[in-house]
Amino acid sequence: MKIYKFDEIDSTNKFLREKSDITEGDLAIAKVQTLGRGRRGNKWVSTEGAALFSFVLKHDIEIPEEEYMKLSLLIGYSLLYSLKKIENLDYKFKWTNDLYLDEKKISGILVEKIKDNYIVGIGLNINNLNLEEAKNIAISLREKTGKIYDLDKVIVTVVEDFYNNFQEFKKGKWKEILEKINEVNYLYGKRINIVTFDKEESGIAGDILEDGMLEVFVGNEIKKYNIGSIHISKK
Numbered sequence: 348m349k350i351y352k353f354d355e356i357d358s359t360n361k362f363l364r365e366k367s368d369i370t371e372g373d374l375a376i377a378k379v380q381t382l383g384r385g386r387r388g389n390k391w392v393s394t395e396g397a398a399l400f401s402f403v404l405k406h407d408i409e410i411p412e413e414e415y416m417k418l419s420l421l422i423g424y425s426l427l428y429s430l431k432k433i434e435n436l437d438y439k440f441k442w443t444n445d446l447y448l449d450e451k452k453i454s455g456i457l458v459e460k461i462k463d464n465y466i467v468g469i470g471l472n473i474n475n476l477n478l479e480e481a482k483n484i485a486i487s488l489r490e491k492t493g494k495i496y497d498l499d500k501v502i503v504t505v506v507e508d509f510y511n512n513f514q515e516f517k518k519g520k521w522k523e524i525l526e527k528i529n530e531v532n533y534l535y536g537k538r539i540n541i542v543t544f545d546k547e548e549s550g551i552a553g554d555i556l557e558d559g560m561l562e563v564f565v566g567n568e569i570k571k572y573n574i575g576s577i578h579i580s581k582k
């Protein structure tokens with residue numbers, strides 16, 4: 348396991364993705380990213396003070412491929428668990444893996460699969476102060492509490508907690524984990540827009556289900572939506 352630290356890099360995910368000799372637990376940390384990447388090709392604003400890091404998780408051949416559908420949720424849950432230890436606030440989990448505080452986004456996660464490795468990239472708003480135009484949609488821990496946090500400590504806590512929670516997951520504790528996720532389900536009861544490749548629907552979000560899908564009440568029907576196949580916007 349190696350740790351790579353950068354004052355500035357394009358993207359910590361890209362760095363690990365392109366490295367030929369990565370091993371489980373390798374960790375890349377940046378103070379600033381010039382090309383921070385979000386999901387669906389979005390840009391991730393990566394200014395100093397945020398915790399910006401990626402680590403390598405090897406595909407465990409004993410775990411069936413479909414179980415990895417839950418990975419995205421597990422990482423989000425684990426991040427919420429770590430944040431609670433750092434500052435015990437009322438975070439919400441927005442399916443599939445964003446974390447919210449006071450109705451604003453506090454973290455984003457990008458998981459990419461490269462051969463037998465998953466690159467788990469996390470952007471966590473900790474000491475950064477959001478620009479005026481982002482203040483309505485994003486929040487940092489410092490903006491909430493006025494405190495400054497030790498970023499290295501935050502990152503180590505998050506990565507260690509993830510590996511511990513992943514062990515629990517491997518031991519078959521998914522049901523317990525899912526129950527905890529549903530206790531802080533940000534979308535629950537909210538009217539949402541679901542945009543699939545061929546249509547747009549509106550419905551009321553329900554629970555996150557055992558297979559990681561989201562239950563949505565659309566008219567008289569109960570539908571299930573898959574991670575990645577839809578885009579959600581609050582109405």
Ligand code: BTN
Nearest residue numbers: 358383384385386455456468470
């Ligand atoms: C999202 O919410 O769209 C996911 C954002 C993920 C951002 C992190 S920052 C560290 C790592 N490097 C990247 O380029 N992206 C992830």
